[in-house]
Amino acid sequence: MEVEMLPKIHVFCWRVGHNILSTYANISSIWQNFKKDCPKCGAKKETFIHALKDCPMARTILILGGFNNRLLGRRGRRKSGLGKGKNLYHDFKIHNLVNNSMLTITLAYKKWEKPSYGYAKIKFDASVSYGKVGFGVIVKESDGFMLGGSGGFKDKIITIECAELVAFEESLKVASAINILKSMFESDCASLVNRVDNRGKDITILGSQINEAYKNLDKFVLANVV
Structure with missing residues (x-):
């Protein structure tokens, strides 16, 4: 059974999944001379994780919304899992640099293709x-x-x-x-x-x-x- 969801939540989840939220770090990758600093707390770089969880202002809003610091304070098992995932990711990158890439890249040659007659x-x-x-x-x-x-x-x-x-x-x-x-x-x-x-x-x-x-x-x- 599909759960009904507001369109704006669909859009937000899609942006989260593709890492295209309008954080200052993402904007600075597009605009020249745009600061990466967090406008709320002045942190060096406003990333996706910082904007949603690590920023003191974001933490305060989450706690006021009912999280009661349950997800923000528990770091043991979750942190261990994230660390393992990060290590595996780096190992995978190193393997591809030293050996033949596990995910091969297929080259695509593009050229002008004629449209249909009359177009x-x-x-x-x-x-x-x-x-x-x-x-x-x-x-x-x-x-x-x-x-x-x-x-x-x-x-x-x-x-x-x-x-x-x-x-x-x-x-x-x-x-x-x-x-x-x-x-x-x-x-x-x-x-x-x-x-x-x-x-x-x-x-x-x-x-x-x-x-x-x-x-x-x-x-x-x-x-x-x-």
Whole structure:
């Protein structure tokens, strides 16, 4: 039997599992010159574990919420288990460095693939560096002939997903300007493509922006994002 759960708890659990909570340590890995310090207690680095458990402010809130320090104070057996897991993880990494990797890496060669006859492929991409966003769009027909393109820069401090969304919006403008009716929008940002595919279920701010951008696809006879 499935337990009913609020959507925001689903989103939170998904972010915890993928380690993409908006902690200062994660934000600093995306934004240049962003401090990692914990804004609550001033610790050197606000990691996921620190934000949820180790920060004195987080501990106080958990205790007030009914934990009564039961999960925060018991360290014996749990700490031993975590230590063993950490040691096994390091042993696994050392084994892969010294010997043949246990998990082999399969190389994938990517090249331009022609779309179906009558379609135009619209490739868009973006990058973030030093507080600026660079984006570009290239449009080719099924025979590989270039139909158009665009590109530019914006002074914004945003995540790579948001930057890819900027490029996606620009690709929609380019496709509309040259009157393409059948199009295939291609991106190498898998997370953005997944968000587009699940746009009706994404309740984040970025999901709302994707929903607005996706409405422009109604102008095309046939269109998809891959």
